[in-house]
Amino acid sequence: MSATGTTRGGRRAVRLVSRREFVERIRDRGFQISTSITLLILVGLIVASSFTKPGATYALGTQASSDVIRSIGNEVSSAGDAQGVHVGISSVDSQAEAERLLRDGTIDAAIVEGEHGPVILVQSSPPDQLVGLVQVVARTALARDALANEGVAPKHLEAALDQRPLAVRSLEPPDPHAKSNSAVAFVGVLLLYGQLFGYGFWVATGVVEEKSSRVVELLLSAIRPSELLTGKIVGIGLLGLLQLTLMATIALFVSNAVGLLTFPAGALGAAGLVIVWFAIGFAFYSTLFAVAGSLVSRQEDLQNTMTPISLVILASFFVSIGALSSPDAPLVKLASFLPPSAPLAMPPRLILGSATPAQAVLSAAISIASTVGMIRIASRIYASAILRTGRVGLREVWRSRRTTDQATGVRST
């Protein structure tokens, strides 16, 4: 098989096909609407997340009839503030009222009178941070009461109870951007997954459209299958890149405007990573999607041939979500070098600082090399399946001689 675009006519054909794919799709009303909706959702998410305060917020109910409980509540609130946890106190008149507020979700926990002193009331599983805070404060308060009852002078009492907490010393200095990096990596993985799957699916449906409308025979009387395939992938891929760049630019701009990200350099780098890895991943997956499309003649049958590819992308996506919390896990490390999963797993590792640039280059090289191999296999299958009708078996088209490429090829040169 002669490589695509080796002749001037071949390059011209690829350019014409890719331009048609790009222009026809960007003109499509459905595409314009879905892009606008995606952008609106993205901007909405960013703006909404800028309104939520950093740190946790809890509501604690305290039984008003007990002085001890009231004072515990106040101490919890101020102890929380010191730790960056906001605890709002609302007083309740009875245990019954506390239960009602817990059930309707107004409060997260309540301190009420029990038979043997104060009891923490929660709806089901207790919110650990809040309950921990209450336990510490309550133990101190109860100890203070007990010691005061034993006649310890208030002066000694405060000195005895006011102990410094243990100092924490980290082996590695904490990354001040860790939280926002993780958020950026999450958005990046989500975007990559969406774009790879969405645009890959477009390649598959585009192939089926040409097959089901029969226009493919007309096209193949003018150009070679490999030129048609390459042009389609390049055109749709460029549109995907453009859309991704647009989304990244707007996301960065809006984030900056609402003050969510204060590290434009890092976010810019992350956006660049996502765009580059989309290109690498799309080159790999789009050929597979094209094969899936070429094996069927109707859009309804596409689901069957696409399922294996969808599963691989989905599995890669889940591994990459796992990479957000444990970027150094062995499975994640492995996945970041394997061609099908690397485009999704490598970017979060890079953004979280778990992989070195050299590793990224190696992973990209593995992906690109295997993509070259994939393209050869895929265009052979595509070329012999594209003119057949009905559901075509993979083995059958692999064995069959190519129907077209050679015949339209450059026999004379």
Add this chain to the structure above:
Amino acid sequence: MLELVDVSRRFRDVVALDGVSFSAPQGQMVGFVGPNGAGKTTAMRIVLGVLEADRGEVRWRGRPVDAEARRRFGYMPEERGLYPKMRVLDQLVYLGRLHGLDATEAPAAARRCVEVLGVPDRVREPVQQLSLGNQQRVQLAAALVHGPDLLVLDEPFSGLDPVGVDVLTGVLREQVEAGVPVVFSSHQLELVERICDSVVLIAHGRVVASGSIEELRSRGDRRLVRVECADAAPGWEEMVAGARVIERFTGGAVFELDGGTPPDAVLDAARGAGTVTAFSVVRPSLTEIFREVVAG
């Protein structure tokens, strides 16, 4: 001139083409006829490079066809197909460019084409919104837009009303007069007989007859005469020696002459039976030749 030389192709165990050779000279309209499954579409696809031949060669202007030459061919596949959601004019410009027209030639050529074929006011609409008849016209425009050196049309007349047939015939005639060889397949044999300069008859993957219509019609060994005879006694036809009745109609019959029988023998017998009002030597129609060679 387009030449197919000993072209063969099999699909698994089925031999679709078995050493097919024929040619379409400059300025000729060639009808490509044969029963269903004879190999017409396969042969056309091989000419266009959509399929590959197992053996044999397609030659254009004396040289093996290459991609460059094929780009200058115009094709209408049997399975009609255009991008349903793409606008008519955009589609024609795109196809014109794939066939080698540049960015300024293609739009002009596409406009010219839709004007000639009579769909100029619908060119901004997607193809799927056009009537079937108009879609057919756009399909023809797709084959013509780049001003091809050769036209290959698979069943171009199927589904056309008589007016459509006349329009298409006129368009193809113009192409032929401009020196473009036109090859088309059809089941409408009367039409082929009427408009083609030559015919290639194919059956079971082989060319069973080819040549100009005149050659084909006079080629057969059968000699037929047609006689109209007023007030002859019923059954007189059976009395004619050396000839056999192959068709009877009111007031006359068609005879096939045996080996040495001269046509006069039938005329003399008819004169004896009644008043002869018409007498002619009949050449077999394409349909008759078709039946004969396909059955034999």
